[in-house]
Amino acid sequence: MALTRTAQLWALSLLASQGVTTADAAFVPGASVASFAGSKHSSTATAAGPAAAAANLVSEVRRPTFLSAESSEDEDGSESALPPIPNEWRGDILSVLSSVVDPDLNRDIVTLGFIKNLELNERTRAVSFDVELTTPACPVKDQFEIDCRALVEDLAWTGDVDVTMTAAPSNIDTDSLGLSQVGAVIAVSSCKGGVGKSTTAVNLAYSLQSLGASVGIFDVDVYGPSLPTMVTPDDDNVQFVGRQIAPLQRNGVKLMSFGYVNEGSAVMRGPMVTQLLDQFLSLVNWGSLDYLILDMPPGTGDIQLTLSQRLNITAAVIVTTPQELSFADVVRGIDMFDSVNVPCVAVVENMAYYEVDSNGANGEKAKPELDIERLKRKMEAKLRDTGVVDGDFGLQVDELAESLVEVVEKEQLRSAEEASSDDADDDASPTKERIQIFGPGHKSRLSDQYGIEHTYSVPLLDRIAANGDSGDPFVLSHPDAPQSSTYRELASSVVREVGKVKYNRDSSRPVVAFDSAKPAVVVDGRDISPATLRRACRCAYCVEELTGRQLLDPATISESVRPLKMEPCGNYALSVDWSDGHKSLYPYRQIQSLLEDMGEGEGTTTTTTKERESTMEEKVGV
Known part of the structure; x- marks a missing residue:
């Protein structure tokens, strides 16, 4: 596109005002946009001098007004430097966008159906589209936006690119009208009291909000409600919307607890509590929420099972402390949620250590x-x-x-x-010494045996306790504290895992079966000998937890050992009862790693689909 002399003089003047001066600063007749087509989106001056830089500058200023191929002519009748718009322009755009892969769902955003409202303005060549994520709190949404814009801009025929990040409405399946617009329900639970469950629930909720999600907290512990003490609402007057109760709010997070509507705790038998919770579920109008955090009562009884079934809980976060007794409670909690098909996505170990400065x-x-x-x-x-x-x-x-x-x-x-x-x-913070008052904890055991990768340690800290007692959430009062970063990491993990649960509920577990004819354990079509899998057990009886030293002598495992029962344990592990009387837990990732290490060598073979269909006697997974 030839530039008018007036346009070039204007650009030269502008460049000169920025200090661009060389000997060849004279006007170059016939300078055109085509001279700079090699750097479509560059706006920097080239080595050719201010005249060339001026042409480049003016081309960038005038670029949005390019016409489509059918009618794009310059002032002197020459053809536009941009190539024509392809007939299948949608396919071109979707093709490049398919290289953006969701790291949690392991599929590209085109296949997942995230690209919505794709439009092209043929006159300006401006492209616009929405990227509809599973949640507004998606930890990688900013990177998605950057990648999508860059990929479409790199297409030679496109103009400006407008990317809008949105979130898909996702409501849980429930018969309660007040919960009909809630996207996901996250249960924060423990099997014993006094482990910091309510503290975790509150700080998790406000950390999710800091990621951009709309959040509510429902304190369902009617025997000892904690939310009124831990969070002081902006207005503590209970309001009604029609025949329903409007939740209280603090900094935009919606709050409801039995303690807000009735002073003190409930003194009543179990059946009455269940009826009370039913009323709460139907009377509270939560409106549109991305996440509802349930602060569950301790234990594994009627209330927990009723809530799990009535609310269709999406996922659970287990709260514990480092003592051995608490680990046993974690196991009971995982088993309870597994019985109602609720995956445990994270474990928080409260009071994991006490931190002091090494200098005092x-x-x-x-x-x-x-x-x-x-x-x-x-x-x-x-x-x-x-x-x-x-x-x-x-x-x-x-x-x-x-x-x-x-x-x-x-x-x-x-x-x-x-x-x-x-x-x-010294800019570095003082050296801290961690004193593990209650022992080293169980993070590695939870990861090795149950496949729960997201385990977090929160220290015994007076400020966390003081904030809970004063009604001010810790992450709001101390957003820059290291412990607040831990809560935000927990929130990001919950967001990722909930997305996996929603999209991969039918494919997150591998297909596992025992083929007695071979005999072999078949994992997604690959065979592994039962004795090899038995020897790989990493329970506390087979591997020393602290050192990782092998306690099990592989030679003591007979080649004739067989699995008597195999069933999923949560979303991430397989439970196996062996014929030698031992019971093992294998994280799915450990089984996959074992298969990869063995490759096509001894102990593993490939099974065809027909063979699997004809010989599988026991099928586990989805």
Whole structure:
């Protein structure tokens, strides 16, 4: 596209005002956009001098007005530098966008149906489309937007690209009118009280909100409601919307608890509590929410099972402490949720350690206090013991002792000042020492045996407790604290896992079966010998938890060992009862890793579809 002399002079003037001056700053007749077609979206001056840079600048200014191939002509009748719009332009765009893969769902965003409202303005060549994610709190939404825009802009025939990030409405299957617009229900649970379950529920909810989600907290512990103490609402007056209760709010997060509508805890038998919860479920109008956090009561009884079945809970977060007794409770909690087909997606280990500064409490260096008079008396006695008498060195012994004490004081003050100066020059935070009051915890065991990868340790911290008692969520009062980062990591993990549960509910578990004719355990069409799988058990009886040392002698496992029963344990592990009386838990990722390590070698073969259909006697998974 030829540039008018006026346009080039204007551009040269603009470049000159920015300090671009060279000897060849003269006007170059006939400079055209085609000269710069090699860098379609570049706006930097080239080495050809200000005249070429001017042509480039004007081409960028005028670029949005290019016409489509059918009618694109420049002022002098020459053809446009842009190639024609292809007839199958939608296919071109979707083809490049298919290279963007959701890291959690392991499929591209085109196949997942995330691309919506794809449009092209043929006059300006502007492209616009929506990327409809599973949740507005998607941790990778910003990167998705950057990648999508860059890929479409790199198509030679496109103009401006407008990408709008949205979230698909996703409502749970429930017969409760008040929950009809809730996208996912996350249960925060523990099998024993006093482990920090409510603290986790509150801080998880506000961390999800910080990711961009709309969130509510439902405290369903009618025997001992905690939410009224832990979160002070903006307005504590209960309002009604028609015949339903409107949740209270704090900083945009919706809140409801038995304690907000009735002072104190409920004193009633189990059946009455179940009826009360039924009323709560039908009377509270939550409106449109991405996530509803359930602060569950402790235990595995009627209330927990009723809520799991009535609410169609999407996923569960288990809260525990490092003690061995608490680990047993975690196992019971996983088993309970597994019985109602609710996957446990994360475990939070509260009170995992107590953190102190290695130089002293509260980040201050320990400064020994001197008893001056006592030190002076000891100095004087020591001097006399060594034979020093009054008059030596021209001083009395007590005066000499006092002078020595002054030297000690000055040296101590100098050392303290140097240490303080070193701290001021050091940008790093003070070295922290972690004291595990209740033991090392069970994170590795949960990962090895149950396949729960998202395990988080939260320290015993007075500020977390103080915020809970004052009604101010910790992550709101201390957003930059390391513990707040831990809660945000937990929230991101929950978002990712919930997305997997919703999209992969029918394919997240591999197909596992025992073929007695071979005999072999068949995993997605690949065979592994039962003895090989039995020897790979990593339970506490087979592998030492702290050191990873093998306790099981592989030679003691007979080649004739067989699985008597195989069934999924949650979404991430397989439970196997063996013929030798042992019971094993294998995370699916451990089984897949075992198959990969073995390859096509001894102990593993490939089974055809027909063979699987004719010989499978027991099928596990979906």
